[in-house]
Amino acid sequence: SQTIHQWPATLVQPVGSPLSLECTVEGTSNPNLYWYRQAAGRGLQLLFYSVGIGQISSEVPQNLSASRPQDRQFILSSKKLLLSDSGFYLCAWSGGAMNTEAFFGQGTRLTVV
């Protein structure tokens, strides 16, 4: 069966520090991969999605970047965190095309101080 792993679960980082959140999927090949951010009172915002290795689509201009170095690995990064980057980050995967149900990781609570 397919599983998705996202870590760390919680993270407290100072302003200006770098960020790296990792997400890996097991049990499937060539998944669509997504990074969402959930900020208080703002719902679920799509940040990046990827349909293949090295293919990244950015939905919102921001201080973050994403990379997909391997088929089932999706990394969210920042060179210098801002206070506004605080939030709950969710990684997800889907089969794409006719099978667009998304499966979510447990999320990372990022607090920038």
Next chain:
Amino acid sequence: AQSVTQLDSQVPVFEEAPVELRCNYSSSVSVYLFWYVQYPNQGLQLLLKYLSGSTLVKGINGFEAEFNKSQTSFHLRKPSVHISDTAEYFCAVSDLRNTDKLIFGTGTRLQVFP
């Protein structure tokens, strides 16, 4: 581009009462529609989805939703809620021309009181 509107940010209800969570979408083409539930500090879990066929869709935990194309709505309902239904509920849409991504609404917080 598609968009999803969840009109109610919070819905308080007493246990065993019926509930409806509203969702409207905007799209120039046909769409797939979804409802997800999020329990505190967890990821999202699929409740139900509409791809085609019958407009009344039944999901897990006794929830159902009805797709109304003319009103571009996909409201979620449950005839009798439990305390354990307290959670955040998200409506989402996927464009049939571009099924590579899901667009979510801002969520509705369902609070069930005893």
